[in-house]
Amino acid sequence: MREEKSERSSQARVTIMDVAEAAGVSKSSVSRFLDERLPPSQSEVAKRVRKVAQDLGYVRDVSAASLRRGSTGTIGVIVPRLTDTVMAMLYEALARAAARTGRFAIVATSDDDLAADRRAADALLNRGVDGLILSTARQGEDFTRDLARRGVAFALALRTDGVSPSAVGDDRLGGYLATRHLIDLGHSRIGLIAGPAYASNARGRADGYAAAMAEAGLPVDPGWVVPSGFGIETGAEAATTLMALPQRPTAIFAVNDNTAIGALSALAGMGLRVPEDVSLVGYNDIPIVSHLATPLTTVRVPFDQIAAEALELVFQPEGTQGDATRLLAPTLIPRRSTRKI
Template identity: 55%
Template sequence: MEPAAPGSSVTLRDVAAASGVSLSTASRALDERGTASRSAAAAHVRKVAEELGYRRNSFASSLRRGETRTLGVLVPRLSDTVMALMFEELERAASDRGYFAMVATSGDDPEDERRAAETLLDRNVDGLIMATARLDDELPRRLRERGVAHALVLRTDGVSPSALGDDEVGGYLAVRHLIDLGHRDIAVVTGPSFTSTGISRLAGARRALDEAGITLPDEWQLAVGYGIESGFSAGESLLDSNTVRRPSAVFAANDNLAMGLIAAAHRHHVTVGADLALVGYNDIPLSSRLSTPLTSVHVPLDQIAGNAIDLIVNPGKEPRIRKSMPTLIPRESSGSPRHSSTPDHA
């Protein structure tokens, strides 16, 4: 079968005629929305369409249905590993459902976020997915008031549709692991107090400590940023040789914080996994490749992405806030069980 000559336009009717099927059968076989039919007839139609050089005008088709089959994704920055991984999963989940995802970055300024959201909405996206973090963010409320389809991802304000990991359970698993290894001198380094992730992971950590009858000293509870530099600063504070007492274990509420703590530990001649047990959060790919592989709480980003997309494309289904269960991945950084609760450092 000869492909169409350059400049010619192969129509759906041409494909149907060449395939020996009706126009409606050809249309269903070539519909890119949802899961493609695996029937022999559909496979034959797709093969003929490819040989003829047929290209479906999905944009025109979508406009006829009053939709563009595109979703806007708003993230603070793509230099953050978790944000980049999250967007990849959202893009994959959108494609599986016949949608295309486009991303815009907003930084941390609310006005920049608003402009980025409006830029995406000007492209007539069918909905917005937002991974921006602040609990005091006004954008979700404004979108609700305007009736704009949207979902929050990796965080929640408790009102808008949201897809995230169960951060309280994750914080609990991290600290429970350290307690089960025999630690009682445990510090907790969380993200900013204006984030649902920081609040929930701290709540889970506190629940584990309370169950074990362990008090968290104020100086061992640090709410900082989520970057490596913040982890380094926290480590400097916790591991300074001039402090009266050092923790024997630290829960860092993301892997960037944990890596910053590792750098600070190295500077203070503290060996992670031997002198200091450390647990991170998110289980980014680098975690298992560090010189001392990092124990971390794994978050199922693929499941979260699918939930976020479904909250927009199937808006009537409940629940509106969907939490996926995290799991703890033990590695060398949390060390071996301790036979005594006495800290290694005075």
């Protein structure tokens, strides 16, 4: 039997018809007995079919079975990169949400490049995914409009284009909470590591910063707002720029934890202590920031809620999505990187 199995595998994939012929039953019986979604039959015929299938090396083609039902049970996820902890956390949350609905999440990365976004989407759609979730949206781009025109079921997560169905954190509220925390500690010169202008989450957090400063009647020196990427290196560069100002800030709000970690490193390199010399707040609450030598005050994003809402938006009945935006509230997590002055 082993020789027969080896010979078969070297020639062609074992099919359900091969199992039916070898077991002396119908194709429909084999399909029923091997369907893992059904309680396993304990009849002698069912046991024989399962034994024959195992000996022949039969592997059920789940994607083909799903296609016959008009669904593959998969959801495509496009993120800029998985080396970014935030995007890895989002993908894991989406994978958990998908599993709860009997689906499987497939991820593709695009390095935040629009052309790569399109290629990734086409590759995932060609694999038969039932829909897409994108965390790469840029306001003003027509990529999502193209997907909508093609009838692709999709939703945006973490970032929004202002038009498409989106599940995002309330970034304006989060930016407000971070800045208000520093104001309540007595800081009035608060620098902002602002992130990239193309990302709605960075813009929302910057808007929250501006709102909190205005509410407190605090002027914002234009030099206190430094654009950056989302990486550690750009955070270090931005912090260096802020600390070179004639009237440098006593506190910094960085719009994500990676840039805050970069700022922390740069401040240490300048001989400045956090929080004794400069208070520092990040955003997202990635796992490492609570374990730093100086645990980072940050704003926690509800990734699991965002993932569940994004998945629900993808599979809403056609024509009911509209321009729905689901806003999920963040939470301020005070730690030792901030202090009263």
